[in-house]
Each structure stands twice: as structure tokens, then as C-alpha cells.
Amino acid sequence: MNRDLIVFGEDFGGLPSSTQHIVSRLAHDRKILWVNSIGLRQPKLNKHDVKRALSKLLGRGKGGYSSHAKPLPENITIVNLKTIPAPRSSWARELAKSLLLSQLKPIIDKLNLVKPILWTSLPTAADLCGHLDESAVVYYCGDDFSSLAGVDHDTIASHESKLANIADLILGASPAICEKFDSRKTTLIPHGVDYELFSQPAQRAIDLPNNNKPIAGFYGSISQWLNYELIASVCLANPNWDFVFIGPVELEFNPLPKLSNVYYLGPKPHDALPSYSQHWDASLLPFKLNEQILACSPLKLMEYLATGTPVVTTPFPALEPYKQHVNLVNTAAEFSQALNHVLNKSSINSEIVRSDSWDARTQAVSRLLETL
Known part of the structure; x- marks a missing residue:
């Protein structure tokens, strides 16, 4: 029997990422709890970032599932959680973890997810590992976050280092990404095509x-x-x-x-x-x-x-x-x-x-x- 997944990815919908392509297909024979983006950077003092941060604090996604896209697989449940984007300090990380766990655990119980696999494409989910009764942790790394513009690189590096140590399996989208991690638990999964x-x-x-x-x-x-x-x-x-x-x-x-x-x-x-x-x-x-x-x-x-x-x-x-x-x-x-x-x-x-x-x-x- 295939184990269910808790997935931390981008906001579901719109132009699908590699995670969406793979997880949508995995949903054919397992339940998926998809958590819309919990953020990769702290907001700046401009209109766009303030609006985005408020949306995260209020538990709203930035767009949700596109009405133009394929029908949502029935085994996928999408949730928007209230959170602090890319918490930097230890107290902010602890607060963000508590905030997320208090919202997630009732949903997990309601969906009857027993010993699910925790899959994350976002390093900022590192602090949740070990707290969701998961059977294993998978880190799917589709980007070199250290080179992405607009990302809090030091903060993300700290989260990613912790996640890479905890993860049971790391999937890298390119050889350059795979080289960053322990080869004994890292596998190359190049991007595909519909x-x-x-x-x-x-x-x-x-x-x-x-x-x-x-x-x-x-x-x-x-x-x-x-x-x-x-x-x-x-x-x-x-x-x-x-x-x-x-x-x-x-x-x-x-x-x-x-x-x-x-x-x-x-x-x-x-x-x-x-x-x-x-x-x-x-x-x-x-x-x-x-x-x-x-x-x-x-x-x-x-x-x-x-x-x-x-x-x-x-x-x-x-x-x-x-x-x-x-x-x-x-x-x-x-x-x-x-x-x-x-x-x-x-x-x-x-x-x-x-x-x-x-x-x-x-x-x-x-x-x-x-x-x-």
C-alpha cells in the first residue's frame, strides 16, 4: 500500500512546477495534503511584499488552483496556513513552527493520514520535520536557492542545511544541485514533460x-x-x-x-x-x-x-x-x-x-x- 504524502510546495495552480507535475500523478493511488507556500523570504516594506505577507499571516494563497488547469485530483487536499514567511531568528522559527503545527495536526487527523511521508520543496519546512508523525522525509530540490534573486540566502541556507541532514531521501533536478548533498541519499530526477x-x-x-x-x-x-x-x-x-x-x-x-x-x-x-x-x-x-x-x-x-x-x-x-x-x-x-x-x-x-x-x-x- 502506497503511503500518503504531506507536501510543502508553492501555491498550487497556475503554471505547475515539477513538484506539482509529480505529486499530481502520485495522487492517483495515495492521499495528498498539499500545503501552499510557507515562503522563502522575509517581506520588504513595499506594497507587493506587505500584501503577500498579510496573505500568509491570514492563511491565504496568492492565487489558488487555476480554473483553466486540469481538474484537481480528488485525492489532493490544498490548504493555506497562517505563517511567518522565512523566519530568521530562533524565536521567530519557533513561533512559526508552533503556528503551523497547531493548524496542520487537526487537518492530518481529519484526513486520517497515518505515518505519511513528509515531502518538501521548500527548505523553510525544515523545522516541522519530526513533528508530524511522518514515516520519512523527502527533500525535492528543484532550484539552487543560493542563486535565486529575492531570497533571504543566509536564512534559507540555514533551513536547507538542517533539512538536508534530516531528510531520508533527497531528489535533485540537476547534477549541479545533486552535488550539494550527501550522495548516499541523493538521486537525480531531471525535470520531465507533459x-x-x-x-x-x-x-x-x-x-x-x-x-x-x-x-x-x-x-x-x-x-x-x-x-x-x-x-x-x-x-x-x-x-x-x-x-x-x-x-x-x-x-x-x-x-x-x-x-x-x-x-x-x-x-x-x-x-x-x-x-x-x-x-x-x-x-x-x-x-x-x-x-x-x-x-x-x-x-x-x-x-x-x-x-x-x-x-x-x-x-x-x-x-x-x-x-x-x-x-x-x-x-x-x-x-x-x-x-x-x-x-x-x-x-x-x-x-x-x-x-x-x-x-x-x-x-x-x-x-x-x-x-x-
Whole structure:
């Protein structure tokens, strides 16, 4: 019999993380108690952070389950808990722990979770380990938190160090992440792809530009990991192309170039993305090679490949297994050459990522969980 899970992850819904992809599939044969984000950083004195902190103190998520997403599996219970985001001092950590435990234990009893596995993707859950009558602790590390912008790095490092020591199993999304932890209990679980969603033909999105020009597109966070100088140069040098960007702006201003051939379409539901990426002519990964990118395993890489659309990308380590299937560029001039090249090239074979499906990843994780 598969053991139930208590999961500490991001706020469930919207664009699903690797944790959501795996845990949603694990829910087919076990109960899941999903705790919406308990925070990775302390709020600053600005409107956005104050609002976010109040939401956490009042036990509200920032968006909840997206109505555009797939139906919520019946075995998953989602809760928003009142908490102190990323507590730093010992007294704040103790207060946050007590606050969370007082809310969690009645829910665990109500759901009849007996000796569940505690799974966390957030280091800030470290102080709860050993207090929820769990049978084992799993740390799923999908990011190098020490390189993430806007995170209280010292605070998170303290939590992560404690969690890494307590955890019975550590799952790392990239080799660089795995190297941070004890190899005897760490396993590489690379990100996967919802192959069926991205490979099955989807109708063209109505808000894609329709100017009889080829389209180059990107979806994902508009954040510090993109090379905006490179993007501006490429967009300016290729007026015969339209450039489309989809995703939330996570900076204080929109850094995309203000050009007539640049279109920012805002965030889109995850299951709507194929109606964009299947119908543009080149998928873009214009990353800045920072510490975050060196350790990352971008979900969108395999989603792009599953559509069969040519990919133009700057280099980063997670590309290695797929290098022969993408167009690698380092400069704006190489980027422009690659765009011209893909127009005269047939689509790529999406079968190259079929074996990397989230279903396959979840089967591997399930086997690991049952050995604990």
C-alpha cells in the first residue's frame, strides 16, 4: 500500500512546477495534503511584499488552483496556513513552527493520514520535520536557492542545511544541485514533460500576431535570468520577425524592448501554452549564464522540444542531452543567423523527449518512496 504524502510546495495552480507535475500523478493511488507556500523570504516594506505577507499571516494563497488547469485530483487536499514567511531568528522559527503545527495536526487527523511521508520543496519546512508523525522525509530540490534573486540566502541556507541532514531521501533536478548533498541519499530526477499535452495538435491562439511574419516566442518568468541586452539586439536586428513573450513580469518594470515587432501577451494557463508554442516558428531560450541557470533544468526546454518547433538557445549545462536537437548561439549575430536557418529547416522530431515524460519520472519517484 502506497503511503500518503504531506507536501510543502508553492501555491498550487497556475503554471505547475515539477513538484506539482509529480505529486499530481502520485495522487492517483495515495492521499495528498498539499500545503501552499510557507515562503522563502522575509517581506520588504513595499506594497507587493506587505500584501503577500498579510496573505500568509491570514492563511491565504496568492492565487489558488487555476480554473483553466486540469481538474484537481480528488485525492489532493490544498490548504493555506497562517505563517511567518522565512523566519530568521530562533524565536521567530519557533513561533512559526508552533503556528503551523497547531493548524496542520487537526487537518492530518481529519484526513486520517497515518505515518505519511513528509515531502518538501521548500527548505523553510525544515523545522516541522519530526513533528508530524511522518514515516520519512523527502527533500525535492528543484532550484539552487543560493542563486535565486529575492531570497533571504543566509536564512534559507540555514533551513536547507538542517533539512538536508534530516531528510531520508533527497531528489535533485540537476547534477549541479545533486552535488550539494550527501550522495548516499541523493538521486537525480531531471525535470520531465507533459508529452501528450505539448505534442498533440492545438488550435492557434487568437492573440498571436498575424502580420505574415515568422514568429519567435518565449514563455516563462520575465525575470533576472533573461539576457535583455541580447533580446533587444536580436529584436532590433530582425524587423522581419515578430517576437512574442508570455509570462509574469517578476521585476519592478517590464524590461522587454519597446519595439513594434515585440509583443508581450502576459501570463497564460499552462494547458494553453501549446496553442502558442506549436504555432510560432522558433522557440527561444535567451538566458543569462548566471548561477541560477548553471544549476537549473528548465521545464520549458522539453516542452518546446515536444512541440517539434525549432529551439534557439544560449548554452547552459542542462542542454547537454539535447544539444544536437537545438540551435546553440552565443551572440546576437549568431542568434539572427539561427533564426534565418530555422526558417529553411523542417520541424524537429518530438519523439526525442517522449521517454522523459512526467509519467516516467513519477514512476521512478514512486519506486524510491516505497524503499524508504
